[in-house]
Amino acid sequence: MLRILRSTDSSVRALVDRRSTRDPELLRQVATIVRAVRRGGDRALRRYARRLDGLEGPIEIPRDEMLEAARTVPGDVRRAMATCARHIRRVARAQRPRPSIVRVAPGVSVEQRVVPLGRVGCYVPGGRYPLPSSLLMTTIPAQVAGVGEVIAVCPRPDAVVMAAAIEAGVTRLLRVGGAHAIAALAYGTETVPRVDKIVGPGNRYVAAAKTLVAADCPIDFEAGPSELVWISDRARPDWIARDLIAQAEHDPDARAFLVTTSRSLAQAVVRAIASLAPATGPAAAALARNGAAIVAPALDQAIALVHRIAPEHLATDEEDVVTRMPAAGTIFVGRFAAPAAGDYVTGSNHVLPTAGVARFRGGLSVADFVRTISVQRLSRDGLRRVGPAAIAMAGVEGLAGHAASIAARLT
Numbered sequence: 001m002l003r004i005l006r007s008t009d010s011s012v013r014a015l016v017d018r019r020s021t022r023d024p025e026l027l028r029q030v031a032t033i034v035r036a037v038r039r040g041g042d043r044a045l046r047r048y049a050r051r052l053d054g055l056e057g058p059i060e061i062p063r064d065e066m067l068e069a070a071r072t073v074p075g076d077v078r079r080a081m082a083t084c085a086r087h088i089r090r091v092a093r094a095q096r097p098r099p100s101i102v103r104v105a106p107g108v109s110v111e112q113r114v115v116p117l118g119r120v121g122c123y124v125p126g127g128r129y130p131l132p133s134s135l136l137m138t139t140i141p142a143q144v145a146g147v148g149e150v151i152a153v154c155p156r157p158d159a160v161v162m163a164a165a166i167e168a169g170v171t172r173l174l175r176v177g178g179a180h181a182i183a184a185l186a187y188g189t190e191t192v193p194r195v196d197k198i199v200g201p202g203n204r205y206v207a208a209a210k211t212l213v214a215a216d217c218p219i220d221f222e223a224g225p226s227e228l229v230w231i232s233d234r235a236r237p238d239w240i241a242r243d244l245i246a247q248a249e250h251d252p253d254a255r256a257f258l259v260t261t262s263r264s265l266a267q268a269v270v271r272a273i274a275s276l277a278p279a280t281g282p283a284a285a286a287l288a289r290n291g292a293a294i295v296a297p298a299l300d301q302a303i304a305l306v307h308r309i310a311p312e313h314l315a316t317d318e319e320d321v322v323t324r325m326p327a328a329g330t331i332f333v334g335r336f337a338a339p340a341a342g343d344y345v346t347g348s349n350h351v352l353p354t355a356g357v358a359r360f361r362g363g364l365s366v367a368d369f370v371r372t373i374s375v376q377r378l379s380r381d382g383l384r385r386v387g388p389a390a391i392a393m394a395g396v397e398g399l400a401g402h403a404a405s406i407a408a409r410l411t
Contacts, residue, residue, distance in 0.1 A: 007296040030208040037183035042190040048180035053155040070163035087347030092144040095366040107382020111375040116146035121185035123200030126155035132164035139168040145369035153181040179209035186213035224354040225253035227312040241272035248286035258293040266293035310358040
């Protein structure tokens with residue numbers, strides 16, 4: 001049952017400010033796996049893959065096998081994936097950073113070059129059900145960015161995941177997962193090439209492994225349990241209830257909140273959830289432990305509370321909330337903007353920051369797969385114009401060598 005809490009209740013702070021915690025024993029296990037794969041290469045990778053993933057046969061899935069498996073996927077599912085992929089590409093193309101040249105002063109210019117990464121690794125979870133949408137969301141932006149090699153890893157890729165890999169045009173699909181797959185991507189083995197960046201969601205072992213390798217191989221972010229906050233005073237209770245249930249079925253640790261100034265709406269949503277949701281199961285457990293309908297005294301306090309949460313997903317039927325909400329992974333606006341649609345088909349990426357990370361970064365995008373390089377050009381006249389200012393600044397900072405290197409060119 002969803003709880004109704006006042007925003008001033010002491011229990012609200014503990015609920016909404018909850019951050020992911022690291023289990024020391026889990027970290028020790030993951031560190032052991034990462035270290036073993038880094039040192040042992042394919043031998044260690046195969047050992048863990050056989051034991052943890054049930055690997056039989058080669059690590060890499062041949063393209064012929066992928067094509068054969070894709071043909072067994074029902075046509076409506078293949079068409080749905082093609083629609084999702086088309087929309088993801090459309091949004092991704094608009095996100096790509098643009099090259100530019102700025103004339104700072106006569107004779108002084110700064111060019112921004114946008115260069116794609118050479119090789120990336122995209123993690124695709126392999127839990128209770130296949131997640132082809134995660135493959136599309138991670139690999140397509142990399143392709144649009146112009147990444148040379150896009151390698152997807154999945155512990156147990158079924159026919160639907162293979163069909164998604166074909167649709168997305170991945171370079172290679174590898175049948176490995178968990179911390180050992182992350183280690184292989186970060187450090188390379190005889191079979192798995194070292195990548196320039198690792199992206200994609202995974203379980204807590206994957207998240208811990210990404211954190212451990214981040215000093216040697218960049219990652220997108222450490223994804224925690226999924227989150228949704230609905231903020232409204234007048235939306236349909238049954239629709240809010242269905243959205244909270246949908247969010248809660250992602251994971252037993254998923255968080256789902258309604259924040260409102262209307263106690264009657266909060267009560268209606270609780271009743272709707274009771275009538276719609278099964279009494280047991282992952283969604284019920286998540287809503288009971290991590291969910292709440294929180295009643296604030298006024299809209300300002302409600303918005304302040306949501307800002308403190310900085311949720312992965314925010315849903316609202318009020319445009320005013322959008323302009324006043326500086327921190328959220330993604331925002332769904334309007335009665336028909338079902339958050340579940342964003343998991344698949346709107347084109348916006350569903351790999352999003354959790355646990356408050358939305359305070360300082362957004363979701364996965366093409367920008368994650370490129371690097372910008374500044375190219376600076378100064379003519380003789382240009383240096384004469386800006387050089388004296390640089391010399392003065394160097395003098396203030398006590399860097400005589402800096403000043404001398406500029407002054408030498410001005411004589």
